[in-house]
Amino acid sequence: MPDALPENSVGLVTPELYRFEEPLTLRSGKVLKAYDLMVETYGTLNAAKSNAILICHALSGDHHAAGYHSMDDKKPGWWDVCIGPGKPIDTNHFFVVCLNNLGGCAGSTGPASINPDTGTWYGPDFPVVTVRDWVNSQARLADRLGIQQWAAVVGGSLGGMQVMRWSISYPERVRHAIMLAVAPKLSAQNIAFNEVARQSITADPDFHAGRYREHEVLPKKGLMLARMVGHITYLSDSAMREKFGRVSDELKQASLNLGRDLRAGKLSFGFDVDFQVESYLHYQGERFSETFDANTYLLMTKALDYFDPSVDYDGDLSKAFANSDCRFLLMSFSTDWRFPPERTREIVTALLKAGKQVSYLEIEADQGHDAFLLPVPRYMQSLTTYLNVIKDEVGA
């Protein structure tokens, strides 16, 4: 726990719950009669309300993007490297908004909330929400905050998909769309990994068809497996070699180690954990399974699978962008094999075809898909440069 918070931190922050009574019709046709959104903001909204930036979170993220909730927090918000005074998304100039999406498990209405119709948890009855539904709910939050147009909407991975949807559904409300480590839709391989994750959860005997809360258990084993397989796809081979490839007793040469560090220094000749990478995945999976909701994980992976803005336009993504009025910045990361650079370039090509103003950068980074969450120097510098221009544009 830090005795004092870092100077370039937004400091101690308190999330705020916003209640929405107006029913929200979802893409599936189902209706959420009322819902809550858990929201965190950093910085100050200027008088012209022109300096607001919306941050869209990815699969396992939430509203807590920056700063600390208490002096006892071991870690700051999930994108603290990017948001704060003097950081790329500079809270001295911008008013930053981040929310937990519908279906989430960090305070917004989701499967772990009480269904007013039944008086018990929604659980598996919580409707499948899509990126479009999230963006519609985010637009209502913007209305509530009095923000007519975002200076920028920013997000990576599944967050980047929300940015894309904003630029299509609310062209007049976005000035700049910044998408990081993103793809126009999932590939079969991406969907396959998601299905393995879902099967891990639903096959857990403690899952009880999603009604685990009624049984006073949690499908921790399944959620842990889901997180493990997900985590593998977020890292690159090179990142794993680096992370688990210090010199081991068995192989003295780190370059030949391939990340095969042993946990106990020798092989067990059994089926327990031998290698550091196994132990790491176990630890990550376990920690995740204690804090995240299994039904939310199922929903989030479905939102990913369903995302494809071109479906309304004969499969032509460029047509989806026809009315977009913002300027675009996209960045991909060289070792990201989940959404590799060529997937991001598909979006760039569609934007060019639609005659839109777009910048695209390919960042050399070893960390795989996770790179968008990490302080990769060129990435941080490019974001800073781009946001400085936005700052001048909007008088932030």
Add this chain to the structure above:
Amino acid sequence: MRADLDIIRNWIAPGSRVLDLGCGDGSLLRYLQDNLQTVGTGLEIDETKINACLAKGIHVIQQDLNKGLQNFESQSFDTVLLTQTLQAVHYPDLLIEEMLRIGKNCIVTFPNFGNWRARMHLAIKGRMPVSEYIPYEWYNTPNIHFCTVRDFDVFCLDKSIDVITRTVVDYKHRDSWFIRAAPNLLSEIAIYHFSRDASISAKGAMTQPDHEH
């Protein structure tokens, strides 16, 4: 300000869409945007220069010209620019074909290797030309496809390219009657404004189906 900008700006229509291949730090696009309200996009591979473009508010795409321009639609830009880069690309002929496909008209500038100084270097010293303007030695030069003004004229003729304007200047981009009198000998930089020969493309359109859409 770069003197070539003053020459090029006369060939670009106000408010037009401009693609600058190898756009460097984005100065040219910024200049055109400020003076002619063009809508510009640049292509660049150098990270520092890309950042300089972003700082100027210029839209830039990190892309290697040598790997093709398939991601650009046919006739999607009014003008496609290639300044001081032609001699450094792997396949100048293919790149110019691509420029003609993407742009309604094109502007190319290149150092004239037929200049008397270059000729003297080779003829008298027997060495590859090195000048203040082209400071590289043969072994470290990025410039792998030098040509002369006459070479480019012949190329345009062979490829049915319609040269709209040709301007030849010294390396400070100064024009003079003196240089124009013997362009291939005296000019240091050639600036071409060209498009696909209108008669050829009209004929092509009649005999060939349109594969682009």
